[in-house]
Amino acid sequence: MKRKSKWVSSVLLTAMLVLSACSGGNDKENKASPSSSPQSSASEPSSAAPDNKEPVTIEFMGHGNPNEKKIFEKLIASFEEKYPNVTVKYTSVPPGEYSQKLTTLVSSGKAPDVFYVGGSEFYRFAAAGTVLNIQSYLDQTALFNPDNVWKQALDRYRFDGSKVGSGELYGLPKDVGPWAFVYNKTLFDQANIPVPPAQAGQWTWNDMLEAAKKLTVDENGDGKPEQYGVGAYSLESAVWGNGGQFIDYDAGTVLVDQPEFYEAMQFVADLSLKEGVSPNQEAEQALNAYTRFLDGKLGMFAMGPWDQPAFWELPFEWDIAAWPASPNTGKTATWLGSMGFAISAKSKHPQEAFDLAAFLSLDENGQRENYELGQAVPNLIDMANGEFKAVDKAPASRQVFLDIIQDYGRPDVPAFSKDTQWIDTFWQDASKVWNGQMSAKDFTAQIKPKMQELYDKGNK
Known part of the structure; x- marks a missing residue:
């Protein structure tokens, strides 16, 4: 998963950074044919096996920051050590360029053997036959135990011919990304403020606001705080916790004009407009919330597991907590992202491509390297509940990551859309709303019909 940092002014670019691309797949045409059926031993070569195999080169394309690139270079080196006959040509594309580049490669028939895919991108690719149905490969490898991989992650890569979430697997999770509430423990301790609790429902918006006011510091009284209490507060968390929804996917109905939604949206906007505890648009443009947190000038923020390498270098103590609960419902929620590994339906080396995807997603040693390097929560449940939780590194409350996955995380909003124009708009x-031009109530009433029209046009 990518960082998806969002803040109160564009609110939550997180939802917008779920990369989208075009294309799709055909369920029947994409299954492995008997002639290409994987060998049961192919994913677990013996020490002598490489001598009997032809050298193979496969292409793998992903995206990410420099830390992610370094992590995957190490993981690929481990894969090549395990599969000496396979050479992986790895390309890491800047996040903002990835979708366009992948779309161009797919359209020209030059898609990489293995590539990142997620959300609406996966939906379209699966529906159009661009990605391979890998169920038969999974059925014949001992690497895959469906009872030991997060269902919440696997279901994101199932396709039944018409919708995502059920059917056979067309991809494997690269990760499952719990969007956690992170705080600067040093600032809390210095201000003698009790830290946010790890248990969901024990801290409300009111508690968070009270703490944020104490953590907001305007040293020279010019009305522009040098230190803010909270930044990039998740609109999704506020809406879902308040009992609202962006959309009812089953009915195909946009619901942003409901009171549960617009009340939550106004609360998020008022953190800067009314309370002054969160950077407004001008302040965010001058210095974004992510950088403020790294600089030790922001009390509470948001993070995914992939942020750990950068956060481990910080000169202050930090930890994660449950997102504050709505005082109206007592409920906590946040989004649970995911990026996956897909295999091109046109790959000339589908078995080797599957071996790479399976190694990166399911191999015990690969998953161990992944979490030790701070890239993700393990996809393997027993590892996540065991050695991952026991890691002697921040966050101390890493159980929060698992609570989000198991209890109160929800797929990010565009996850089940083929076309995302409705939510992009x-x-x-x-x-x-963020700049105070309109109230959340008026804005959502105005934009709901447009969103509904776009959703119906692109998804029905």
Whole structure:
């Protein structure tokens, strides 16, 4: 998963950074044919096996920051050590360029053997036959125990011919990304403020606001705090915790004009507009919330597991907590992202491509390297509940990551859309609320019909 940092002014670019691309797949045409059926031993070569195999080169394309690139270079080196006959040509594309580049490669028939895919991108690729149905490969490898991989992650890569979430697997999770509430423990301790609890429901929006006011510091009284209490507060967390929804996917109905939604949205906007505890648009443009947190000038923020390598270098103590609960419902929620590994339906080396995807997603040693390097929560449940939790590194409350996965995390909003224009439009126009031009109630009433029209056009 990528960082998806969002803040109160564009709110939560997280939803917008779920990379999208075009294309799709055909369920029947994408299954492995009998002639290409994987060998049961192919994913677990013996020490002598490489001598009997032809050298193979496969291409793998992903995206990420420099830390992620370094991590995957190490993981690929481990894969090549395990599969000496396979050479992996790895390309890491800047996140903002990835979707366009992948779309161009797919359209020209030059898709990499293995590539990142997620959300609406996966939906379209699966529906159009771009990605391989890998169920038969999984059925014949001992690496895959469906009872020991997060269902919440696997279901994101199932496709039944018409919708995502059920059916056979067309991808494997690269990760499952719990979006956690992170705080600067040093600032809390210095201000003698009790830290946010790890248990869901024990801290409300009111508790968070009280702490944020104490952590907001305007040293020279010019109305521009040098230190803020909270930044990039998750609109999704606020809406879902308050009992609202962006959309009812089963009915195909956009629900942003409901009181549970617009009340939560106004609460998020008022953190800067009314309370002054969160950077407004001008302050965010001058210095974004992510950088403020790294600089030790922000009390509470948001993070995914992939942020750990950068956060481990910070000169202050930090930890994670449950997102504050709505005082109206007592409920806590946040989004649970995921990026996956897909295999091109046109790959000339589908077995080797599957071996790489399976290694990166399911291999015990690969998963261990992944979490030790701070890239993700293990996809393997027993490892996550065991050695991952016992790691003697921040966050101390890493159980929060697992609680989000198991209890109160939800798929990010566009996860089950083929076309995301409806939600993209919402994020693009939401600045009218963040800058105080419109109330959340008026804005959502105005934009709901447009969102519904776009959803119906692109997804029905």
